[in-house]
Amino acid sequence: MTEQVAAIVGTGLVGRAWAIAFARAGWEVRLWDPVAAAPAAALATIDGLLADLAAQDMLNGADAAAVRGRMASAATLAEALAGAAWAQENAPEDLAIKRALWRELDALAGPSTILASSTSAIVPSRFTEGLAGRARCLTCHPINPPYLIPAVELVPSPWTAADTMARAEAVARGLGQAPIVMKRELDGFVMNRMQGALLEEAFRLVAGGYCTTEDIDTGLKDGLALRWSFMGPFETIDLNAPGGVRDYAQRYQQIYERLFPSMQRRVDWSGPVIDRIEQERRARLPAEDLPERHRWRDRRLMALLRHKRNAAREIGS
Ligand SMILES: NC(=O)c1ccc[n+]([C@@H]2O[C@H](COP(=O)([O-])OP(=O)(O)OC[C@H]3O[C@@H](n4cnc5c(N)ncnc54)[C@H](O)[C@@H]3O)[C@@H](O)[C@H]2O)c1
Numbered sequence: 001m002t003e004q005v006a007a008i009v010g011t012g013l014v015g016r017a018w019a020i021a022f023a024r025a026g027w028e029v030r031l032w033d034p035v036a037a038a039p040a041a042a043l044a045t046i047d048g049l050l051a052d053l054a055a056q057d058m059l060n061g062a063d064a065a066a067v068r069g070r071m072a073s074a075a076t077l078a079e080a081l082a083g084a085a086w087a088q089e090n091a092p093e094d095l096a097i098k099r100a101l102w103r104e105l106d107a108l109a110g111p112s113t114i115l116a117s118s119t120s121a122i123v124p125s126r127f128t129e130g131l132a133g134r135a136r137c138l139t140c141h142p143i144n145p146p147y148l149i150p151a152v153e154l155v156p157s158p159w160t161a162a163d164t165m166a167r168a169e170a171v172a173r174g175l176g177q178a179p180i181v182m183k184r185e186l187d188g189f190v191m192n193r194m195q196g197a198l199l200e201e202a203f204r205l206v207a208g209g210y211c212t213t214e215d216i217d218t219g220l221k222d223g224l225a226l227r228w229s230f231m232g233p234f235e236t237i238d239l240n241a242p243g244g245v246r247d248y249a250q251r252y253q254q255i256y257e258r259l260f261p262s263m264q265r266r267v268d269w270s271g272p273v274i275d276r277i278e279q280e281r282r283a284r285l286p287a288e289d290l291p292e293r294h295r296w297r298d299r300r301l302m303a304l305l306r307h308k309r310n311a312a313r314e315i316g317s
Contacts (some may be wrong), residue, residue: 005029007087009105011042014118015090020046022086023070024059024147025175031073032080039073046071052292053147056302060176081109086171088140090118090299098127106131114168116140121192123185125157135161137221138168141189142177148301150178153189201263207273213280230308230317 008015011033019042023029031039050064058308059067074080082245087109091097098119105115106128115137117124128137139155146152153169165181172179180190188196202216227236234245241248267273285293 003032005084005086007032007074007077007084007109008090009033009077009080009087009101010090010092010118012036012090012092014142014144015044015088015147016042016056017147018118018142019071020049020053020067020147021175021177022088023067024053024062026062027086028071029071030080031071032077034074039135039217041075043068043071056299058148058302065092077104081105081113084109084113085270086114086116086275088116088118089228093120093122095122095126098122102137106133106137106227109133111136114138114164114171115194116168118142121188123157123187124155124160125185128157128159132253134159135270136164138164139185139189140172141191143191145298146175146177148298148305150176151180151191152177153180153182153187153191155189156184158184203267203269203273203277204263204265205275207267207271213277214284229304230311243250 004027006018006027006029008019008022008029008031010018015031015033019029019031027174031042033039033042037124044258047068050059053059054064065102087105089098089101089105091101098117102115102117104138109115111133113136115128116126117137117139118141119127119139120141124137124139128134131137134157137157138160139153141153141155143149143151152172153171156165169179169181180187186193202213205211205216206213231239237248237252238245241251
């Protein structure tokens with residue numbers, strides 16, 4: 001790697017979050033956005049976030065001013081990319097925008113710059129196919145915000161070089177992320193496929209009148225997700241039968257098999273069920289309280305991360 005310089009291309013919600021993740025890990029970060037005022041606005045938001053992160057010990061011991069000092073706006077895309085080892089693209093989730101932008105990225109970036117997209121769901125082959133440097137391109141999909149949620153999906157296209165994937169994994173680990181290195185691309189990658197399966201069942205249960213939205217949330221936050229937050233579903237089932245995963249599959253597959261046929265029917269998320277879900281949610285959280293609740297969520301996430309870090313140290317991971 002030439003130098004620890006990262007170009008943040010598109011400085012909205014996700015771009016500015018990546019800026020924090022890179023700068024916190026010691027990278028020099030250059031922010032560029034086609035909306036000229038956007039990088040400065042992102043930096044102003046980052047100023048507020050860094051104070052919170054420093055107070056919660058989420059900056060790896062660095063102080064907020066040092067992290068902020070590593071970030072600067074770039075006037076042009078070429079300036080942002082000059083000498084960058086990594087470019088993280090965070091443009092809107094629109095294939096036409098991504099295609100046009102990636103042609104520019106590939107033309108302007110040096111040959112050893114890794115080009116990564118934050119795209120939530122577009123497989124990388126769809127915007128890198130015709131590019132001369134397509135072997136150094138991949139998707140690096142975060143869960144927002146990546147400075148608080150470590151898992152990221154590294155997704156290769158059929159032509160992404162193995163060396164690109166190895167370098168990307170090393171960079172992600174260096175940032176303190178927890179990379180999921182996919183072997184090949186697939187719509188929805190890994191996390192959104194799992195989240196989609198769970199959400200679809202949640203919508204189906206509420207649409208069928210079996211339970212409330214709050215019951216679903218209770219089932220996760222006070223039930224399943226307590227274990228999942230430090231083990232995941234495979235380790236969970238490995239520990240839920242005396243003989244481990246195979247024993248679990250033998251004992252319990254028949255229960256799930258009975259359910260699956262009734263889980264195939266699609267639910268229209270925008271149909272009548274959304275009225276019920278929205279009504280129940282707004283009764284618990286009025287719309288005007290949503291912004292404050294976002295801050296609450298971030299504070300809870302930080303507290304959970306601190307707990308996970310301490311528990312891993314004291315109990316083991
Ligand atoms: N919001 C999330 O929770 C989330 C999570 C993971 C991934 N993503 C993905 O990250 C990407 C960005 O999402 P976001 O939520 O930050 O959106 P956003 O609307 O907050 O920000 C998008 C930014 O891209 C800029 N932009 C517009 N055209 C551009 C171009 N041609 N080149 C570069 N920048 C351009 C906009 O000015 C804006 O600042 C999307 O692909 C999205 O799917 C979002």
